[in-house]
Amino acid sequence: MSSLIRRVVIVGGTHGNELTGIYLVKKFQKYPHLLHRKSLECATLLANPKAIAANRRYIDRDLNRCFANGDLANPALTSYEDRRAKKIAAQLGPKSQPNADVIIDLHSTTANMGLTILPSSKDPVNLRLAAYLSTLNPLVRICCGVQCNQDAPMLRSLSPLGCTIEVGAIAQGVLNADYLQQTEQLVHAILDYLDAMNQGKVLSAPSSLNVYQVMSSVDYPRDSSGELQAVIHPSLQFKDYEPLSDGEPMFLKFTGESIPYRGENTVYPIFINEAAYYEKKIAMTLTSKQQLSLEPVS
Amino acid sequence: MSSLIRRVVIVGGTHGNELTGIYLVKKFQKYPHLLHRKSLECATLLANPKAIAANRRYIDRDLNRCFANGDLANPALTSYEDRRAKKIAAQLGPKSQPNADVIIDLHSTTANMGLTILPSSKDPVNLRLAAYLSTLNPLVRICCGVQCNQDAPMLRSLSPLGCTIEVGAIAQGVLNADYLQQTEQLVHAILDYLDAMNQGKVLSAPSSLNVYQVMSSVDYPRDSSGELQAVIHPSLQFKDYEPLSDGEPMFLKFTGESIPYRGENTVYPIFINEAAYYEKKIAMTLTSKQQLSLEPVS
Numbered sequence: 097m098s099s100l101i102r103r104v105v106i107v108g109g110t111h112g113n114e115l116t117g118i119y120l121v122k123k124f125q126k127y128p129h130l131l132h133r134k135s136l137e138c139a140t141l142l143a144n145p146k147a148i149a150a151n152r153r154y155i156d157r158d159l160n161r162c163f164a165n166g167d168l169a170n171p172a173l174t175s176y177e178d179r180r181a182k183k184i185a186a187q188l189g190p191k192s193q194p195n196a197d198v199i200i201d202l203h204s205t206t207a208n209m210g211l212t213i214l215p216s217s218k219d220p221v222n223l224r225l226a227a228y229l230s231t232l233n234p235l236v237r238i239c240c241g242v243q244c245n246q247d248a249p250m251l252r253s254l255s256p257l258g259c260t261i262e263v264g265a266i267a268q269g270v271l272n273a274d275y276l277q278q279t280e281q282l283v284h285a286i287l288d289y290l291d292a293m294n295q296g297k298v299l300s301a302p303s304s305l306n307v308y309q310v311m312s313s314v315d316y317p318r319d320s321s322g323e324l325q326a327v328i329h330p331s332l333q334f335k336d337y338e339p340l341s342d343g344e345p346m347f348l349k350f351t352g353e354s355i356p357y358r359g360e361n362t363v364y365p366i367f368i369n370e371a372a373y374y375e376k377k378i379a380m381t382l383t384s385k386q387q388l389s390l391e392p393v394s
Numbered sequence: 395m396s397s398l399i400r401r402v403v404i405v406g407g408t409h410g411n412e413l414t415g416i417y418l419v420k421k422f423q424k425y426p427h428l429l430h431r432k433s434l435e436c437a438t439l440l441a442n443p444k445a446i447a448a449n450r451r452y453i454d455r456d457l458n459r460c461f462a463n464g465d466l467a468n469p470a471l472t473s474y475e476d477r478r479a480k481k482i483a484a485q486l487g488p489k490s491q492p493n494a495d496v497i498i499d500l501h502s503t504t505a506n507m508g509l510t511i512l513p514s515s516k517d518p519v520n521l522r523l524a525a526y527l528s529t530l531n532p533l534v535r536i537c538c539g540v541q542c543n544q545d546a547p548m549l550r551s552l553s554p555l556g557c558t559i560e561v562g563a564i565a566q567g568v569l570n571a572d573y574l575q576q577t578e579q580l581v582h583a584i585l586d587y588l589d590a591m592n593q594g595k596v597l598s599a600p601s602s603l604n605v606y607q608v609m610s611s612v613d614y615p616r617d618s619s620g621e622l623q624a625v626i627h628p629s630l631q632f633k634d635y636e637p638l639s640d641g642e643p644m645f646l647k648f649t650g651e652s653i654p655y656r657g658e659n660t661v662y663p664i665f666i667n668e669a670a671y672y673e674k675k676i677a678m679t680l681t682s683k684q685q686l687s688l689e690p691v692s
Contacts, residue, residue: 119622123648151673152450206565267504267565269669273628273646324417330571348571350421371567375449 101257101290104138105188105196106131106283110160110203110251111372112147113268116279117202117261123280133287135294139196143184143251146176151269153372160201164249165191185254191246194255200286201252202279205264206371207380208334210235211278214260216252217245220391221293222259227390228289228301229282236282237337239308239366239383265334268371303390308337308364308383315377317347317355325349328369328379336366340382347379399555399588402436403486403494404429404581408458408501408549409670410445411566414577415500415559421578431585433592437494441482441549444474449567451670458499462547463489483552489544492553498584499550500577503562504669505678506632508533509576512558514550515543518689519591520557525688526587526599527580534580535635537606537664537681563632566669601688606635606662606681613675615645615653623647626667626677634664638680645677 106124108117121140124131131138142148144159155176162181167173168189188196199216211233215222218240226238239262246253252260261282263275292299317326326347332340340346341362347355357363365380367373404422406415419438422429429436440446442457453474460479465471466487486494497514511527511534513520524536537560544551550558559580561573590597615624624645630638638644639660645653655661663678665671 119625119648122621127649206568265565267563267568267669269566269672270504270667271622271625272667273625273631276625277628323420324569327417327569327571327574330575333571350417351425369568369570371565374567 100294101136101197103196104136104198104200104258104287104290105141106138107141107143107199107201107251109145109148110143110201111153111158112144112149112155113151113153114202114204114266115269115271116204116263116266116276118142118148119271119276120202120280120283130284131287133291135291136197136287138287141184141188143201144177144180153268158372160203160251161249163251163253165247167249181251184251189254191254196255197257198286198290199252199255199258200283201250201258201260202283203260203262204266204268204275205262205367206267207367207369208265208336209262209366210237210264210337211275211282212236212262212366213238213282214241214252214262215244216248216258216260217256219256221257223305223307223388224298224301224390225286225289226259227305228299229285230305231301232285233278233281235278237308238305240310242310301390303392304387305390307386307388308366309386310366311363311382311384313367313378313381314346314365316374316379317349324374326355329354332365332380333369336368337364339363340365398592399434399495401494402434402496402498402556402585402588403439404436405439405441405497405499405549407443407446408441408499409451409456410442410447410453411449411451412500412502412564413567413569414502414561414564414574416440416446417569417574418500418578418581428582429585431589433589434495434585436585439482439486441499442475442478451566456670458501458549459547461549461551463545465547479549482549487552489552494553495555496584496588497550497553497556498581499548499556499558500581501558501560502564502566502573503560503665504565505665505667506563506634507560507664508535508562508635509573509580510534510560510664511536511580512539512550512560513542514546514556514558515554517554519555521603521605521686522596522599522688523584523587524557525603526597527583528603529599530583531576531579533576535606536603538608540608599688601690602685603688605684605686606664607684608664609661609680609682611665611676611679612644612663614672614677615647622672624653627652630663630678631667634666635662637661638663 108121159177329345363382406419457475627643661680
């Protein structure tokens with residue numbers, strides 16, 4: 097039997113222009129009874145208030161890359177987001193012994209990623225929860241980052257349990273009613289699952305699940321001064337999680353020529369044409385599709 | 395016979411996070427032969443370089459609201475965008491006797507507005523050109539703003555001839571290959587049309603056209619502190635230019651209730667859920683659909 101989940105924290109506004117999480121957290125703050133569950137306490141957090149007020153991803157630096165252990169311990173890092181990260185880590189962490197048992201961090205993306213669950217670790221509790229969620233809505237997909245553990249620099253890494261939820265395609269600075277409702281349903285499903293688990297019940301979930309494992313990222317073709325030379329190919333735009341095989345078009349140059357994907361293995365690109373990743377030099381992230389067998393609940 | 399068009403200016407980056415126009419202008423600057431036409435000179439302009447570098451709509455103030463005559467003449471207005479507007483007006487204007495015969499200002503929107511032409515005035519040259527463009531691509535629609543004349547505060551108002559092109563749905567900070575190609579095709583079609591007109595040829599166009607005339611705008615329902623209480627209703631999201639009649643759903647409150655449109659006349663909403671308009675208190679703009687007969691070419 098897993099140990100009990102006592103404290104769940106739902107986070108919005110880690111990026112200040114991703115309105116889905118911000119408005120859901122505001123709704124939960126206004127109607128706290130929505131989060132009441134018998135066996136657990138549920139708190140909310142708006143992670144980056146200055147960026148939310150400015151309707152920008154961040155003020156000085158991407159907050160969701162500020163949670164590496166070394167950075168949290170580095171007193172020389174004093175940007176607005178570095179200071180916020182340290183404050184949040186003191187509140188929800190420390191990573192070695194978190195105050196929050198489960199952290200759910202709500203994000204949106206301009207890529208067509210539906211309802212993507214990025215578990216904070218491959219802990220069996222996270223994976224069984226993800227498998228359960230995938231039965232509720234066909235848009236749910238499970239993706240493990242390169243660092244699917246507490247070494248990651250993301251806010252979610254403050255606790256081994258929980259996930260980031262990436263919802264899209266949604267433009268920055270925009271609320272989409274459908275995705276808002278579906279994200280809220282996921283949050284409720286997570287709380288219900290954990291509440292049932294605390295009470296020794298296991299909500300039924302498949303015994304295996306498909307996981308998209310991040311392998312690498314691909315930048316846009318650029319010239320020597322860093323200027324883009326191509327865009328996402330029209331046949332790949334909005335095709336997140338669909339297979340891409342050797343020779344299939346990946347980019348379209350401004351001069352009209354296609355640039356194909358080259359690789360022995362079929363990949364499943366995600367974060368295709370995410371607005372915030374142009375500056376990170378990421379046109380898309382390549383994943384492999386894996387089937388995981390889930391450990392039976394002990 | 396209309397007077398000759400000697401100088402066309404193609405503008406991108408009036409808003410620094412609308413990449414379609416920015417990258418098209420950069421392409422034209424790199425390959426200027428693309429703009430060569432027998433009877434006219436074609437120049438390009440990136441209107442808001444600081445906002446482009448920052449990947450933001452504007453630095454201090456929306457540049458595309460800085461071109462009212464009073465503001466251009468007001469020495470007390472010294473924000474970055476006010477100074478840019480005065481510089482651009484000196485270059486392309488003055489409104490009373492423009493240096494640019496035709497201005498084409500390239501924008502994008504998070505609303506699902508396809509390829510929308512907003513003529514700078516109802517000059518017959520603009521309307522015949524718009525009618526011609528509407529025959530080339532079913533996504534082309536013609537919309538006249540409340541101030542469809544040189545009193546408007548938009549950059550396009552520096553000349554009576556020309557238009558804004560609004561392309562979407564595209565997220566801010568994102569390039570979409572399909573829309574990039576279709577916008578470029580529109581620019582070429584405009585230049586071809588004007589070049590033919592200069593040479594006494596009239597490219598065939600229908601003798602009437604549908605125009606969506608802006609009537610008013612509608613804000614989101616807000617509470618007393620200005621916080622949103624509702625979002626665009628899912629049944630209206632991405633339904634720009636579709637009819638909306640009395641009693642049909644317009645907004646969805648965070649608490650789950652629908653708010654219907656109330657009005658005697660059927661309207662055609664546009665700019666539905668435009669990211670940049672939340673701060674302008676515009677959830678959508680209501681238009682009426684009108685059929686205009688075009689004056690025969692004299």
